[in-house]
Amino acid sequence: MIRVELNQARLQGGQRYPARLLSRLLRAVGGQMGKREYDVSIAFVSPLEIRRANRMYRGKDSVTDVLSFALDDGTGELLLCYEQARRQAREVGHSAREEVSFLIVHGLLHLFGYDHERPSDARKMFAMQERILQNI
Helix, strand or coil: CEEEEEECCCCCCCCCCCHHHHHHHHHHHHHHHCCCCEEEEEEEECHHHHHHHHHHHHCCCCCCCEEEEEEECCEEEEEEEHHHHHHHHHHHCCCHHHHHHHHHHHHHHHHCCCCCCCHHHHHHHHHHHHHHHHCC
């Protein structure tokens, strides 16, 4: 069983990420990773909160879209900045929901050990993201 804790308290105006879509994303990532069971906590945070966390844990004093904190293979926490996701969605011309979906998959892949520090690793990670998102 995939267990998720979703904190959407920071979202404004009754915005909510659809539970059914989240469930599909979680199962799709788990399926690609060969994991039927994992735990994840996802929290939407403000630009200030994600900037502080980015500075504290990565030494980067800037707002980012998603941060991943792995505890075990696939288990961990994602911090997601909706305002940054919305900004990025406008830049590339798709919906904020699509961008948040992309970022959730991206963050989950980090929890499973993927990264994009080297070009070869980035190709693998982004190819996996695309494969997962195309099947949703």
